Amino acid sequence: MRTTYLVGNWKMHYAPADTRTFLARFLSRIGTVTAGREIVFCPPALSLESALEAVKSTPVSVGAQNVHHKESGAYTGEISAPMLQSMGVKYGIVGHSERRQYFGESDVLVNQKAVALLNCDITPIICVGETLEQREAGEAQVIVRQQVEAAVAGMDITRLIIAYEPVWAIGTGKTATPADAQEVHDVIRDTLRSLGDSQRVPILYGGSVKPENIDSLMAQPDIDGALVGGASLEVESFLRICQYNAGS
Ligand SMILES: O=C[C@H](O)COP(=O)(O)O
Numbered sequence: 001m002r003t004t005y006l007v008g009n010w011k012m013h014y015a016p017a018d019t020r021t022f023l024a025r026f027l028s029r030i031g032t033v034t035a036g037r038e039i040v041f042c043p044p045a046l047s048l049e050s051a052l053e054a055v056k057s058t059p060v061s062v063g064a065q066n067v068h069h070k071e072s073g074a075y076t077g078e079i080s081a082p083m084l085q086s087m088g089v090k091y092g093i094v095g096h097s098e099r100r101q102y103f104g105e106s107d108v109l110v111n112q113k114a115v116a117l118l119n120c121d122i123t124p125i126i127c128v129g130e131t132l133e134q135r136e137a138g139e140a141q142v143i144v145r146q147q148v149e150a151a152v153a154g155m156d157i158t159r160l161i162i163a164y165e166p167v168w169a170i171g172t173g174k175t176a177t178p179a180d181a182q183e184v185h186d187v188i189r190d191t192l193r194s195l196g197d198s199q200r201v202p203i204l205y206g207g208s209v210k211p212e213n214i215d216s217l218m219a220q221p222d223i224d225g226a227l228v229g230g231a232s233l234e235v236e237s238f239l240r241i242c243q244y245n246a247g248s
Pocket of ligand 1: 009096165169170171172173206207208209227228229230231
């Protein structure tokens with residue numbers, strides 16, 4: 001039985017004061033929904049401390065959206081894994097398509113960042129996913145397989161979380177159908193099989209996850225949670241996502 005993860009990636013939204021307000025409202029409403037479900041917020045680096053303070057003594061966790069692969073040094077503007085660890089951050093997103101697309105991050109760098117996190121006992125959430133052109137060319141599965149193999153090279157896969165985010169579904173309102181997502185999740189699990197106990201690796205889906213589609217996505221056997229952008233910015237919608245009912 002794998003843990004289920006509901007991860008909110010706030011991207012470049014919510015400064016510390018907004019973070020405190022949001023989390024106070026969210027936590028006052030969350031009730032017992034967290035049983036068996038790990039809820040994680042990934043705010044901008046500037047708001048990590050406020051988020052950590054807000055979730056203290058609650059079952060909710062905090063993750064970073066990015067990390068530098070070196071431990072320290074002259075890297076202006078960057079934040080290292082040991083710094084995140086010292087704050088109490090438990091998760092770190094790496095390889096998000098926006099980092100790959102806008103900041104030129106390669107598969108090799110994604111692997112180095114994930115290693116840096118693991119060295120500090122922070123769980124990497126490694127993102128993979130094909131573009132629209134790649135999907136239309138019938139290359140989705142090959143691309144995702146390559147990204148996974150490169151990202152996890154040399155690692156203990158049982159310490160990782162993988163997130164499948166088709167680039168064409170991110171922030172577009174277009175969601176992969178549950179069956180399409182399941183098909184790629186199955187490919188990811190198959191790719192991991194030769195590297196260790198792949199049944200233990202949580203594989204999340206991301207890309208226009210909303211209250212309206214979470215139940216059908218979570219009903220798929222290899223979808224172990226969601227990485228949520230836009231819908232995690234509103235208390236009500238993210239609460240509903242966390243309260244998903246995979247049986248419906
Ligand atoms: O990290 C989250 C994903 O990029 C999904 O974003 P979205 O839910 O706004 O489509």
